[in-house]
Amino acid sequence: MKKIGLLLFATLIAFTLSACGNEGSGANKSTETVQAGANKEEVKKYTFGTDATYPPFEFEKDGKYIGIDIDLIHAIAEIEGFEVELKPMDFKGIIPAITAGQLDGAIAGISITDERKQIVSLSEPYYKAGLSLIVREDNTTINRPEDLKGKVIAIKKGTSGSKMAEELVKKYGAEIKYFDDSPAMYQEVVNKNADVTLEDFPVISYKIAVDPGSNLKVVGDRLNGDYYGIAVKKGNDELLQKINDGLKKLQENGKYDEIVKAYVGTEANK
Numbered sequence: 001m002k003k004i005g006l007l008l009f010a011t012l013i014a015f016t017l018s019a020c021g022n023e024g025s026g027a028n029k030s031t032e033t034v035q036a037g038a039n040k041e042e043v044k045k046y047t048f049g050t051d052a053t054y055p056p057f058e059f060e061k062d063g064k065y066i067g068i069d070i071d072l073i074h075a076i077a078e079i080e081g082f083e084v085e086l087k088p089m090d091f092k093g094i095i096p097a098i099t100a101g102q103l104d105g106a107i108a109g110i111s112i113t114d115e116r117k118q119i120v121s122l123s124e125p126y127y128k129a130g131l132s133l134i135v136r137e138d139n140t141t142i143n144r145p146e147d148l149k150g151k152v153i154a155i156k157k158g159t160s161g162s163k164m165a166e167e168l169v170k171k172y173g174a175e176i177k178y179f180d181d182s183p184a185m186y187q188e189v190v191n192k193n194a195d196v197t198l199e200d201f202p203v204i205s206y207k208i209a210v211d212p213g214s215n216l217k218v219v220g221d222r223l224n225g226d227y228y229g230i231a232v233k234k235g236n237d238e239l240l241q242k243i244n245d246g247l248k249k250l251q252e253n254g255k256y257d258e259i260v261k262a263y264v265g266t267e268a269n270k
């Protein structure tokens with residue numbers, strides 16, 4: 001009996017020591033895992049505003065946001081190691097949202113202007129656009145800015161087109177009707193409630209190409225040579241540098257032209 005008791009006692013001691021050893025090993029692994037997670041650099045996420053009614057640069061299709069701008073900002077984020085959260089909104093609210101700190105930046109066919117440079121930081125130019133006059137397909141009376149006397153211009157609020165329209169009103173005595181989105185201003189012209197609208201050439205060219213029944217046409221020469229830039233809240237130099245660096249890399253490796261050609265069938269005139 002004593003021998004059996006001693007044997008059971010020895011077995012119990014061995015089991016206890018083994019259990020303690022395994023617990024220590026598990027604790028060490030757990031500590032190593034925590035330390036590894038702590039040392040892993042957290043990926044930054046930035047919120048970008050966009051106007052989802054502006055094809056081919058940004059629009060919604062089959063429940064997804066796509067377009068030149070959408071693909072471009074995601075490609076920049078991938079190559080520069082950050083994440084993007086898109087926030088679709090009316091164009092007129094984008095710049096105020098950046099300055100209020102509600103957005104880190106925006107990509108929405110934003111023309112680079114001296115006025116905007118005072119409010120937000122803008123990236124290097126990434127697309128040459130330029131405004132054009134657009135009329136109904138059966139309109140034969142408007143072919144140049146000088147023909148706008150006494151006419152009604154439909155325009156989207158807060159755009160470079162609205163600034164140009166206001167200049168044309170002063171110069172030629174036209175009238176302006178403001179709208180919150182591009183489809184509404186187009187429809188105003190189609191319905192003959194306005195005579196003309198102004199839109200960036202690549203945008204209206206895309207619309208007419210994919211919608212032959214749009215009942216719209218472009219007339220005259222481009223009114224200016226606007227360049228698009230990506231907007232960032234002033235002071236966020238880190239994000240601005242990432243955008244400029246990523247944009248340069250994409251232009252050099254051919255990915256930028258690949259994105260543009262997927263939507264307009266030709267490389268961008270940078």
